[in-house]
Amino acid sequence: MAPAYKLISFNGGGAAERIRFLFKYGNIDFEDLQTPFGQLPVLEHNGKQINQSVSIARYVAKQVKLAGKDDWENLEIDAIVNTLSDLRARRKKKKALKETVLNETIPYYLTRLDAIVQKNKGHLALGRLTWVDLYFACSVPNYTSFVRNDILSKYPNLKTLQNKVYAISVIKSWIETCPKTEF
Amino acid sequence: MAPAYKLISFNGGGAAERIRFLFKYGNIDFEDLQTPFGQLPVLEHNGKQINQSVSIARYVAKQVKLAGKDDWENLEIDAIVNTLSDLRARRKKKKALKETVLNETIPYYLTRLDAIVQKNKGHLALGRLTWVDLYFACSVPNYTSFVRNDILSKYPNLKTLQNKVYAISVIKSWIETCPKTEF
Structure with missing residues (x-):
C-alpha cells in the first residue's frame, strides 16, 4: 500500500x-x-x-x-516557531551585511533563545520535547554553514538541546x- | 472582574x-x-x-x-494565512519598487486568492467562515492605503468576501x- x-x-x-x-x-x-x-x-x-x-x-x-496538549500550549510553541522564522527572515534580508548578521542579529536571537531553554528544563517550550525543538535542531546546520563555524558553541543550552534531538x-x-x- | x-x-x-x-x-x-x-x-x-x-x-x-474541525482543516487554513504573510513580506521587501509590487506582486497573489475564494463557496478555506477570512478582511485596508485606491475592485470574489466579513x-x-x- x-x-x-x-x-x-x-x-x-x-x-x-x-x-x-x-x-x-x-x-x-x-x-x-x-x-x-x-x-x-x-x-x-x-x-x-x-x-x-x-x-x-x-x-x-x-x-x-509533539504539539501542545491545549490551545494555549500550542500558542506557546507557535510563538517560538515564529521567532525562529523571524531570525531566518532577518538573515535573508541582510544577506549583503554578513557582519551585521553575525555580530548583531544572530547573537540577539540566540542569547534570548538560550535563556529560554535554560528556563524551560532544556527545551524551547513547555519544559518538554515539542516540535519546535526538532524545528530548531534541524535549522541549526543552515546557520552553521553560513558562519562557517559551530555557532552554537557560545550557547550551551541550545547546543545541549541540539545534541538531545540528534540523539533521538x-x-x-x-x-x-x-x-x-x-x- | x-x-x-x-x-x-x-x-x-x-x-x-x-x-x-x-x-x-x-x-x-x-x-x-x-x-x-x-x-x-x-x-x-x-x-x-x-x-x-x-x-x-x-x-x-x-x-x-473560527478554526478547523480537525488537524487537516487547520492546515488548510494555515496555508492560506501563510500565503497572506508571504504577500505582506514581499510588499515590505520591495518597498523601493512600488511599481513592481503594484504591477506584479499584488496581482500575482490576489488573482490566485480570488480564484480560491471562487472555488470555496465565497471563503478562503474550507468553504465556510474561518479566521483566515477575518484575517484577510482586516489586512486589506493596509494594501489599499499603500496603492491609494480600492485594490479589490478587480477581484470580485475577494471584494464580496471583504464585504461579508464587514457585515458581521x-x-x-x-x-x-x-x-x-x-x-
Missing part, C-alpha cells in the same frame, strides 16, 4: 527537512519525492496538496504527538543515512 | 487589529492597552505573555470557533466605533 503522505521537495532543499524530522520521529511512512522546480515543499494527503512548510510541520507535529534514535539514524546535500 | 485577556499593542498598530477582530467576533472581553514602544502586539493571559501576532490570532480563532454585526459595529488611525 502506498504511504498516506507524499512530501514533494527540492533536491537538496532544507525547508522539507523540518517536516522529514517529524515524520521520522513518529515513524510515519511517507513518499519522499524530490524535484528541481516549483513552490516547495508540498505535502499531499488524500488527494489534497498544501505548500507551506511551517504549516505542514505544525500539522505533522500533531500527528506525531530515529532522528540519529535518519541523519546518518540521508544524503549530505539534503541537510 | 478584569477581563481574562489583555492585548498590548502600538498606538495605531495594524497587527493587533487582526486579533481584535477575532475577540470582537466571539464577544470575548479583553483589555485593550496601547503603548508607543516594544515588540508588539502582546497577549497576556493567566500571567503569561506571548508576542507573535499570527500565533495569537490562531489561538484566539480557536476560542471563538459585531465586526461592523467595531469598525464604526474604533478610531480611524487604528485601522
Whole structure:
C-alpha cells in the first residue's frame, strides 16, 4: 500500500527537512519525492496538496504527538516557531551585511533563545520535547554553514538541546543515512 | 472582574487589529492597552505573555470557533494565512519598487486568492467562515492605503468576501466605533 503522505521537495532543499524530522520521529511512512522546480515543499494527503512548510510541520507535529496538549500550549510553541522564522527572515534580508548578521542579529536571537531553554528544563517550550525543538535542531546546520563555524558553541543550552534531538534514535539514524546535500 | 485577556499593542498598530477582530467576533472581553514602544502586539493571559501576532490570532480563532474541525482543516487554513504573510513580506521587501509590487506582486497573489475564494463557496478555506477570512478582511485596508485606491475592485470574489466579513454585526459595529488611525 502506498504511504498516506507524499512530501514533494527540492533536491537538496532544507525547508522539507523540518517536516522529514517529524515524520521520522513518529515513524510515519511517507513518499519522499524530490524535484528541481516549483513552490516547495508540498505535502499531499488524500488527494489534497498544501505548500507551506511551517504549516505542514505544525500539522505533522500533531500527528506525531509533539504539539501542545491545549490551545494555549500550542500558542506557546507557535510563538517560538515564529521567532525562529523571524531570525531566518532577518538573515535573508541582510544577506549583503554578513557582519551585521553575525555580530548583531544572530547573537540577539540566540542569547534570548538560550535563556529560554535554560528556563524551560532544556527545551524551547513547555519544559518538554515539542516540535519546535526538532524545528530548531534541524535549522541549526543552515546557520552553521553560513558562519562557517559551530555557532552554537557560545550557547550551551541550545547546543545541549541540539545534541538531545540528534540523539533521538530515529532522528540519529535518519541523519546518518540521508544524503549530505539534503541537510 | 478584569477581563481574562489583555492585548498590548502600538498606538495605531495594524497587527493587533487582526486579533481584535477575532475577540470582537466571539464577544470575548479583553483589555485593550496601547503603548508607543516594544515588540508588539502582546497577549497576556493567566500571567503569561506571548508576542507573535499570527500565533495569537490562531489561538484566539480557536476560542471563538473560527478554526478547523480537525488537524487537516487547520492546515488548510494555515496555508492560506501563510500565503497572506508571504504577500505582506514581499510588499515590505520591495518597498523601493512600488511599481513592481503594484504591477506584479499584488496581482500575482490576489488573482490566485480570488480564484480560491471562487472555488470555496465565497471563503478562503474550507468553504465556510474561518479566521483566515477575518484575517484577510482586516489586512486589506493596509494594501489599499499603500496603492491609494480600492485594490479589490478587480477581484470580485475577494471584494464580496471583504464585504461579508464587514457585515458581521459585531465586526461592523467595531469598525464604526474604533478610531480611524487604528485601522
